[in-house]
Amino acid sequence: MKCCAMGFIEDVETIMAQIPEGHQTALFSATMPEAIRRITRRFMKEPQEVRIQSSVTTRPDISQSYWTAYGMRKNEALVRFLEAEDFDAAIIFVRTKTRPLEVAEALERSGYNSAALNGDMNQALREQTLERLKDGRLDILIATDVAARGLDVERISLVVNYDIPMDSESYVHRIGRTGRAGRAGRALLFVENRERRLLRNIERTMKLTIPEVELPNAELLGKRRLGKIRG
Structure with missing residues (x-):
């Protein structure tokens, strides 16, 4: 989701508006700052977070x-x-x-x-x-x-x-x-x-x-x- 940090949030919103209700959304991000969490709350229903711990x-x-x-x-x-x-x-x-x-x-x-x-x-x-x-x-x-x-x-x-x-x-x-x-x-x-x-x-x-x-x-x-x- 680095595209959102780069100013492409409007493009993401446009794409999401065209997707039918019966769909599954998967979000992948190297990091999970608050800005990305806001996006998950906005576009996803009861999202489950899976973390891979860095070594x-x-x-x-x-x-x-x-x-x-x-x-x-x-x-x-x-x-x-x-x-x-x-x-x-x-x-x-x-x-x-x-x-x-x-x-x-x-x-x-x-x-x-x-x-x-x-x-x-x-x-x-x-x-x-x-x-x-x-x-x-x-x-x-x-x-x-x-x-x-x-x-x-x-x-x-x-x-x-x-x-x-x-x-x-x-x-x-x-x-x-x-x-x-x-x-x-x-x-x-x-x-x-x-x-x-x-x-x-x-x-x-x-x-x-x-x-x-x-x-x-x-x-x-x-x-x-x-x-x-x-x-």
């Missing part, structure tokens, strides 16, 4: 942390974290379909090999972009939840939640893009002060407390740069 909640091979986003702009902070991290490939999740290109352009200006992936991209270009990520010609992908649907790239070792998801189930799906094929993964979450409630919801779902990290400082970044030169 990500019990995976110790994904190291998780969050950073409180205040003062500095997110793009500047993102560049600092990327410079401080050791990663093979990274995926950065954003909330709106206009944001991937904005973030990709900011990273390109900082010298990172990145590309945007959004729901408006045609299938051929999408496949080309994913192939570049898989074979190492591309290091960083910026995407929305919808655009990243079905994405499976083993070399992704870092997931950055640039925008915190509105429901905890989406967070579980996001970080599940890393830690594949027995590899260790890292997940970083940007949280604004007004989004603390969403963070607590995620922690309840994950059954853990996500530790807070500080923004990498100039001294740390200086050591990283020196190490790269010597290496």
